[in-house]
Amino acid sequence: MKNSFQIGNVHIPSLAVLAPMAGVTDHAFRVLCKSHGAGLVYTEFVSSNGIIRENQKTLDMMAFTPDERPIVVQIFGETIDAMKRSAEYIQNVVKPDIIDLNFGCPVPKVTKKGAGSAILKDMPLMEEMTKAIVSAVNIPVTAKIRAGWDSKCIVAPETAAMLESHGISAVAIHPRTTKQLYKGNADWELIAKAKEAVNHIPIIGNGDITSAQSAKEMMDLTHCDAVMIGRRALGNPWIFSEINACFTGKELPAPPSLIDRVDMCRHHLLLEREDKGEIQAANLIKRHLSWYLKGFHGVSKYRSKIFMTKDIGIMLEILDEVREYILTDPILREKAYYENGALLDEVSY
Numbered sequence: 131m132k133n134s135f136q137i138g139n140v141h142i143p144s145l146a147v148l149a150p151m152a153g154v155t156d157h158a159f160r161v162l163c164k165s166h167g168a169g170l171v172y173t174e175f176v177s178s179n180g181i182i183r184e185n186q187k188t189l190d191m192m193a194f195t196p197d198e199r200p201i202v203v204q205i206f207g208e209t210i211d212a213m214k215r216s217a218e219y220i221q222n223v224v225k226p227d228i229i230d231l232n233f234g235c236p237v238p239k240v241t242k243k244g245a246g247s248a249i250l251k252d253m254p255l256m257e258e259m260t261k262a263i264v265s266a267v268n269i270p271v272t273a274k275i276r277a278g279w280d281s282k283c284i285v286a287p288e289t290a291a292m293l294e295s296h297g298i299s300a301v302a303i304h305p306r307t308t309k310q311l312y313k314g315n316a317d318w319e320l321i322a323k324a325k326e327a328v329n330h331i332p333i334i335g336n337g338d339i340t341s342a343q344s345a346k347e348m349m350d351l352t353h354c355d356a357v358m359i360g361r362r363a364l365g366n367p368w369i370f371s372e373i374n375a376c377f378t379g380k381e382l383p384a385p386p387s388l389i390d391r392v393d394m395c396r397h398h399l400l401l402e403r404e405d406k407g408e409i410q411a412a413n414l415i416k417r418h419l420s421w422y423l424k425g426f427h428g429v430s431k432y433r434s435k436i437f438m439t440k441d442i443g444i445m446l447e448i449l450d451e452v453r454e455y456i457l458t459d460p461i462l463r464e465k466a467y468y469e470n471g472a473l474l475d476e477v478s479y
């Protein structure tokens with residue numbers, strides 16, 4: 131199977147894509163996923179209002195390094211003017227490969243203003259916004275959508291076709307409704323229908339991929355052009371190399387051992403510190419840490435110790451203790467831990 135695709139003029143070197151995740155897909159995490167084979171990475175969603183006001187925190191969320199390319203900056207907002215002006219700013223100042231329009235965020239603080247997936251209830255606004263942005267920039271513009279607002283308003287297939295007709299270069303679909311949030315299953319049939327509804331743009335399938343095998347199942351069932359991984363990448367950047375191996379008919383790499391997980395956690399922590407400084411990194415890494423160390427028998431006491439400190443030096447010492455603990459236990463040392471449990475369904479961002 132060919133393991134690359136194209137969005138507009140941008141070559142994407144693998145079919146496994148890292149989903150945008152607010153509070154997660156920052157520079158450090160994107161670099162880790164990229165180095166494990168993600169073909170394309172997205173920033174967290176970035177406020178168009180924040181961009182045009184040149185709010186420093188907002189601008190920092192879009193910073194990336196050349197090794198992250200091809201990279202997508204995702205924006206959200208409720209007004210055509212702010213979305214258009216922020217797209218122009220991104221093209222001219224930030225210079226990513228692709229700009230993505232967030233038409234899928236279900237979080238009430240976003241949708242009550244009319245942004246994110248609220249626009250799935252207002253197709254004329256979505257059309258006007260899309261046209262304005264596509265004509266304002268000359269890099270590819272993509273969109274990420276949900277199934278629809280609720281079970282009475284399922285619009286993904288026709289929305290994908292409409293977006294293509296206005297010059298959108300790829301559509302990523304998470305086929306749950308806004309009302310569902312993360313409940314129930316993603317309806318992969320809708321990805322298949324969207325693929326049938328468009329002429330030539332790539333459809334990126336998203337939702338509930340838990341393994342390389344399930345990524346392949348989504349591909350086979352829906353004929354989507356690429357797969358997007360969100361929650362299963364948390365604490366698990368290895369998922370991308372597993373999917374790449376599966377898609378190219380190679381043997382799957384050995385699952386990461388407990389020691390691999392601890393070492394990745396340390397590496398992640400150091401990357402965050404380098405990028406964000408001590409205080410921010412210490413706060414942020416705790417979430418990642420619990421994902422890396424999830425399900426580890428006997429490690430909870432170390433996890434609690436890490437949660438109690440704000441000092442990165444101490445966190446690193448505790449990680450060394452975890453490493454020692456694993457190495458001195460012959461069963462743990464040999465154990466290849468493989469996270470195959472349920473995906474989180476309470477997601478806060």
Ligand SMILES: Cc1cc2nc3c(=O)[nH]c(=O)nc-3n(C[C@H](O)[C@H](O)[C@H](O)COP(=O)(O)O)c2cc1C
Nearest residue numbers: 149150151152174175304337338359360361477479
């Ligand atoms: C913590 C978190 C933050 C998210 N933030 C965003 C975001 O900023 N933009 C977006 O389009 N989707 C966001 N999502 C949704 C994911 O991109 C993805 O569509 C969803 O998690 C379904 O994919 P999965 O089953 O592989 O997790 C977020 C999801 C999670 C778990």
